[in-house]
Amino acid sequence: MISLSNLGELTPRVRRIFNELQTRVQMSPCTVYSASGAITIAEGVVAITATSAAAMTIAAPTSAQNGTILTVLSTTNFAHTITFTGSTFMNGTSAAKTTATFTAYAGASVRFIAYEGKWYQSGLTAVTIS
16 A cells, blocks of 8 residues: 555655545545525536525536536435537537436436536436436
């Protein structure tokens, strides 16, 4: 196991990667949305805490936002939706999608990565994409 005590034994490249990963894990901010609205494009976790079904939107990312990873998590038992403007959600099927619909259970989540004006699905739990 790698720890700070034996970090000096690692090659400089591995040490740099370890430090970058450690920083990235520590710096995952969480933005809370308690009502419907537009999701701000920023690295981290989006927690939906709305007490009724929230209708969220997210714009297409710019190329300056390439690599941005967003995880959207429902913390309430409501069927929240995310609409991706301009059919920019790619989930490995034949066509771009526009909507992510969460099941009405806390813990439903979707993770996606920005790249060149589109969002690419990289994780999904109890969410329907259409």
